[in-house]
Amino acid sequence: MTTNQATKTQIEQLNEEIESQKLAQVVKLSKRSMAVAVLLSCLFPIGGYIYTRRWLPFLWFMLGGFLIGVTVGISEPDPDEAAGMAFNLSVIYGAIVAPLDNGQAIARSRQRVSDLSQ
Known part of the structure; x- marks a missing residue:
């Protein structure tokens, strides 16, 4: 096996x-409860x-809150x-935003798992 083929194999394994x-x-x-997440x-x-x-959607959520504060402050x-x-x-x-985002994320993940199991 050449070095190029070995590298391709390693990359494929990492992607998998x-x-x-x-x-x-x-x-x-x-598997999370949508009701608990929304509540x-x-x-x-x-x-x-x-x-x-x-965590990444949480950071985007926090960025949105920060932008609201900056916009109002300006x-x-x-x-x-x-401040008020x-x-x-x-x-x-x-x-x-938070209840909608978390509820939709659980719904999307359930749909994806359902699609993959068929």
Whole structure:
């Protein structure tokens, strides 16, 4: 076996291992309770992401909250009013986005597992 073929084989094995790990994550997520994820997300938005163990979507969620704060901070000259507005908007954002995101993630993972099992 030439070096080129050996390298290709190693790359294929790594790709298969990565796909296997991704599939295992999807299966684990599909076994989570959607009701618990949505309830946790409604009460404590970060709790839903901890329950589903979805860290990258959690970072995107936090970035969205940060952008709300920055936008309000730039647009409102009074710092006290800006802080209150940013807090209120962030609460609304968290109460809507986190439950929807976590619930949809579980639904998508269940659908994917169902599709793969057929």
